Amino acid sequence: MKKNLKYNALWLLFAVVIYGLIYLLYFTGVITPFTEYTLIMIGINIILALGLNLIIGFAGQFSLGHAGFMAIGAYSASILSIKFPTMGGFFLGILVGMVIAGIIALVVGLPTLRLKGDYLAIATLGISEIIRIVIINMGTLTNGPAGLFGIPPMVNWPLIFGFVAVVSLVIINYIRSGAGRATQAIREDEIAAESMGVNTTKYKVIAFIIGAVTASVAGALYASYIQTITPKDFGFMKSIDILIIVVFGGIGSVSGTFVAAIVLGILNMLLQDAGALRMIIYALALIVIMIYKPGGLLGTWEFSMKGFVTRVNKKEETADVSTKREKSN
Amino acid sequence: MDGQLLVQQLVNGLFLGSIYALLALGYTMVYGIIKLINFAHGEIYMIGGFLGYFFINHLKLGFFPALILAMAGAAIVGVLIELLAYRPLRKSTRIAALITAIGVSFLLQNSMIYFFGPDKRSFPQAIKHVSYNFGFIQVSNIQLLILATAVILMIVLQLIIKKTKMGKAMRAVSVDADAAQLMGINVNRTISFTFALGSALAAAAGILIGLYYNSIDPMMGVVPGLKSFVAAVLGGIGIIPGAALGGFVIGLLETFTIAIGFSEYKDALVYALLIVILLIRPAGILGKNLKEKV
Amino acid sequence: MSLLNVKNLTKNFGGLAAVSNVTMTFEPNELVGLIGPNGAGKTTLFNLLTGVYEPSEGLITIERSGKQQTINGLKPYKIADLGLGRTFQNIRLFKDLTVLDNVLIAMNSKNSESFLSSILRLPDFYKKEAQLQAQAAELLAIFNLQDQALALAKNLSYGQQRRLEIVRALATKPKVLFLDEPAAGMNPQETQELTQLIRKIQKDFKLTIVLIEHDMSLVMDVCQRIYVLEYGRLIAHGLPDEIKNNPQVIEAYLGGELTC
Numbered sequence: 001m002k003k004n005l006k007y008n009a010l011w012l013l014f015a016v017v018i019y020g021l022i023y024l025l026y027f028t029g030v031i032t033p034f035t036e037y038t039l040i041m042i043g044i045n046i047i048l049a050l051g052l053n054l055i056i057g058f059a060g061q062f063s064l065g066h067a068g069f070m071a072i073g074a075y076s077a078s079i080l081s082i083k084f085p086t087m088g089g090f091f092l093g094i095l096v097g098m099v100i101a102g103i104i105a106l107v108v109g110l111p112t113l114r115l116k117g118d119y120l121a122i123a124t125l126g127i128s129e130i131i132r133i134v135i136i137n138m139g140t141l142t143n144g145p146a147g148l149f150g151i152p153p154m155v156n157w158p159l160i161f162g163f164v165a166v167v168s169l170v171i172i173n174y175i176r177s178g179a180g181r182a183t184q185a186i187r188e189d190e191i192a193a194e195s196m197g198v199n200t201t202k203y204k205v206i207a208f209i210i211g212a213v214t215a216s217v218a219g220a221l222y223a224s225y226i227q228t229i230t231p232k233d234f235g236f237m238k239s240i241d242i243l244i245i246v247v248f249g250g251i252g253s254v255s256g257t258f259v260a261a262i263v264l265g266i267l268n269m270l271l272q273d274a275g276a277l278r279m280i281i282y283a284l285a286l287i288v289i290m291i292y293k294p295g296g297l298l299g300t301w302e303f304s305m306k307g308f309v310t311r312v313n314k315k316e317e318t319a320d321v322s323t324k325r326e327k328s329n
Numbered sequence: 330m331d332g333q334l335l336v337q338q339l340v341n342g343l344f345l346g347s348i349y350a351l352l353a354l355g356y357t358m359v360y361g362i363i364k365l366i367n368f369a370h371g372e373i374y375m376i377g378g379f380l381g382y383f384f385i386n387h388l389k390l391g392f393f394p395a396l397i398l399a400m401a402g403a404a405i406v407g408v409l410i411e412l413l414a415y416r417p418l419r420k421s422t423r424i425a426a427l428i429t430a431i432g433v434s435f436l437l438q439n440s441m442i443y444f445f446g447p448d449k450r451s452f453p454q455a456i457k458h459v460s461y462n463f464g465f466i467q468v469s470n471i472q473l474l475i476l477a478t479a480v481i482l483m484i485v486l487q488l489i490i491k492k493t494k495m496g497k498a499m500r501a502v503s504v505d506a507d508a509a510q511l512m513g514i515n516v517n518r519t520i521s522f523t524f525a526l527g528s529a530l531a532a533a534a535g536i537l538i539g540l541y542y543n544s545i546d547p548m549m550g551v552v553p554g555l556k557s558f559v560a561a562v563l564g565g566i567g568i569i570p571g572a573a574l575g576g577f578v579i580g581l582l583e584t585f586t587i588a589i590g591f592s593e594y595k596d597a598l599v600y601a602l603l604i605v606i607l608l609i610r611p612a613g614i615l616g617k618n619l620k621e622k623v
Numbered sequence: 624m625s626l627l628n629v630k631n632l633t634k635n636f637g638g639l640a641a642v643s644n645v646t647m648t649f650e651p652n653e654l655v656g657l658i659g660p661n662g663a664g665k666t667t668l669f670n671l672l673t674g675v676y677e678p679s680e681g682l683i684t685i686e687r688s689g690k691q692q693t694i695n696g697l698k699p700y701k702i703a704d705l706g707l708g709r710t711f712q713n714i715r716l717f718k719d720l721t722v723l724d725n726v727l728i729a730m731n732s733k734n735s736e737s738f739l740s741s742i743l744r745l746p747d748f749y750k751k752e753a754q755l756q757a758q759a760a761e762l763l764a765i766f767n768l769q770d771q772a773l774a775l776a777k778n779l780s781y782g783q784q785r786r787l788e789i790v791r792a793l794a795t796k797p798k799v800l801f802l803d804e805p806a807a808g809m810n811p812q813e814t815q816e817l818t819q820l821i822r823k824i825q826k827d828f829k830l831t832i833v834l835i836e837h838d839m840s841l842v843m844d845v846c847q848r849i850y851v852l853e854y855g856r857l858i859a860h861g862l863p864d865e866i867k868n869n870p871q872v873i874e875a876y877l878g879g880e881l882t883c
Binding site (some may be wrong): 004192 | 700709716742765
């Protein structure tokens with residue numbers, strides 16, 4: 001019991017350190033309004049990619065529909081924010097988005113998650129597109145293809161940091177629990193999992209819902225930061241952007257997702273003016289990674305606080321032993 | 330509801346359906362032989378359109394020579410893609426192959442945007458538009474050309490599949506690649522040939538559409554590509570007559586949706602149809618069910 | 624009342640009857656063999672009984688609190704919950720997960736943690752996890768796999784993998800355990816060890832074991848009763864000695880009369 005508290009405390013310390021680091025970057029002027037965009041987008045992308053990795057990497061369900069759920073969150077938060085331009089209104093928008101995304105994920109997921117591999121991918125792509133088309137056709141509520149603008153800015157980097165921390169906590173704790181294990185069993189071998197008593201439909205749908213709800217939250221944060229959204233922002237391209245992070249980082253690696261989101265975020269900033277060339281590079285990288293490392297660049301490697309502490313302790317031990325040896329010589 | 334408008338739209342649906350059918354055939358052949366959804370197929374269609382544009386505009390060729398050459402060019406592109414991107418993944422998971430296909434699709438789209446700009450280009454009027462009237466139904470010569478070309482190509486394809494050695498090889502590899510190899514069939518060559526055929530058909534569709542709408546752009550393959558995939562699944566994925574059937578059904582469905590006044594939802598309807606088929610009858614109209622052996 | 628009852632079970636795949644009109648019963652705490660030439664339908668029968676396939680005709684019931692409960696058409700996870708566990712002919716371990724995780728997953732349905740407890744890491748969660756890990760470790764120790772607990776299942780030796788398959792199935796706390804060719808690919812010594820293992824499982828865990836096997840020495844040695852399947856039909860049923868000398872069984876395996 002004490003051990004668990006110790007590791008949890010270490011993680012809390014880690015989070016505080018990161019927060020402090022970012023604050024320092026702001027304080028010393030390293031982060032400018034230009035680079036802030038990258039920082040915020042990295043945070044939002046971490047949330048998106050974690051959710052998608054849960055679905056694809058841990059539950060083994062190939063979903064290409066993430067953008068649709070992001071759109072739901074973005075529009076809910078925007079519409080309610082514009083109507084009630086307060087923090088309360090914004091949070092209400094986030095909540096409404098989460099509920100709608102969750103319900104749609106449940107209703108759509110139950111029948112669709114029976115499908116396998118390629119078929120599931122195309123079906124989820126279709127779902128995402130249907131959501132987008134419905135949003136376009138909701139008249140004055142969503143302002144059609146022109147989208148919404150003048151969305152009140154309610155987010156700053158501490159708020160994003162907070163959401164990233166909470167979402168990460170939820171997803172990581174879920175993965176490292178009985179339910180998370182059952183979910184991974186489905187990825188490994190669905191028939192064997194079911195024969196061992198795992199209700200595969202339930203766990204697939206739960207993973208899908210968690211993914212959808214977190215995508216919706218990310219969408220709300222995105223809308224509030226960028227302050228302008230159009231249906232075009234949430235097309236297939238967006239789903240692929242997130243897929244790229246998941247694939248580069250490692251399909252089934254949470255640590256990999258963090259690393260990839262940060263690296264790709266910075267890369268995006270550096271390649272900003274390259275336009276289509278940027279996408280060409282990413283597309284090529286995607287193909288090359290699939291050919292040589294289909295599990296993603298970091299595979300299923302995970303950073304483990306336990307492992308880190310154990311290695312630090314071992315280093316101290318060997319240091320002690322060698323100083324003892326020196327003394328006795 | 331205007332009865333005349335309805336009939337006109339249904340007639341339009343036949344022509345649209347021909348395009349989808351040509352594209353769907355490529356999807357179904359490739360899926361049948363290597364169980365891969367060739368996400369980049371829509372881009373081959375787009376490249377076909379661009380090749381046609383190049384041959385007509387810059388090399389001043391006539392329509393039919395341009396068509397043949399574009400089909401050949403696209404065939405080469407298709408074969409190259411299979412060789413470089415899909416063949417190394419033959420033994421990989423389905424998901425890895427699908428991600429690669431998505432990668433190829435994006436690579437082609439963005440390469441075209443990078444080298445030729447994202448804007449629409451006007452496709453030369455290689456054949457003058459003439460309108461015919463059959464009673465109240467209006468049909469253009471281009472539409473008839475589309476229908477005729479599609480039908481001829483489908484017949485040629487059917488002949489190749491049924492009557493040639495390569496066609497037999499294609500059918501054999503689709504059923505059991507290992508057994509086919511043991512029987513002396515060069516599986517790699519057969520797969521390349523399949524890609525070449527499918528790509529040629531897609532290119533034909535691309536040029537025909539370019540001619541009909543007088544425009545091409547690098548993103549033109551995305552939506553038709555998806556819809557044709559739905560058509561292939563509807564007819565029965567891996568079944569060639571199914572692709573043709575599916576193509577026409579989707580084309581008719583789309584124009585019918587426009588006719589009854591729901592044109593904003595025409596794409597959504599096709600996607601919804603896909604989900605419904607996959608849930609109710611994944612084998613498609615002409616398909617049969619296969620269960621996994623445990 | 625029998626523990627597991629199978630009546631007139633039939634499964635058609637298209638025009639082919641893979642299993643045809645099979646009737647069997649299984650009592651508590653017995654060791655039953657299921658033999659027959661390749662393609663006789665043995666694994667199909669297992670799949671029907673564990674819910675992987677749905678019967679075309681016939682009835683499967685399991686005894687529960689004094690009543691016979693029909694399990695036709697129930698999903699495999701529900702049937703596993705009701706007490707039917709199984710191993711697979713071609714090992715289907717969760718390859719990229721640890722040995723311990725493989726066992727923990729099988730224990731999950733009877734020991735689920737609450738969602739909130741897991742997410743918030745309440746003390747209840749840690750207690751439950753500790754309990755589960757202890758139980759799993761115990762189980763692994765019985766089968767000499769405790770040292771491999773944190774190894775990935777795919778890195779085990781073939782023999783260890785086959786053992787883990789069995790341990791995993793046992794972790795679901797079954798009343799009936801279906802073993803599908805557990806001795807496949809084993810040499811005589813490993814088969815001997817397996818025989819001891821099966822006897823030990825039946826004694827210590829007090830369950831019914833149904834065994835598909837091609838290794839006749841193992842079957843005759845360990846089974847109390849044997850069913851024989853050919854072309855989807857039951858052609859014989861009885862004690863090992865009876866089956867050994869049954870002319871129909873001999874013909875099914877050797878394919879014809881022996882003429883001297």
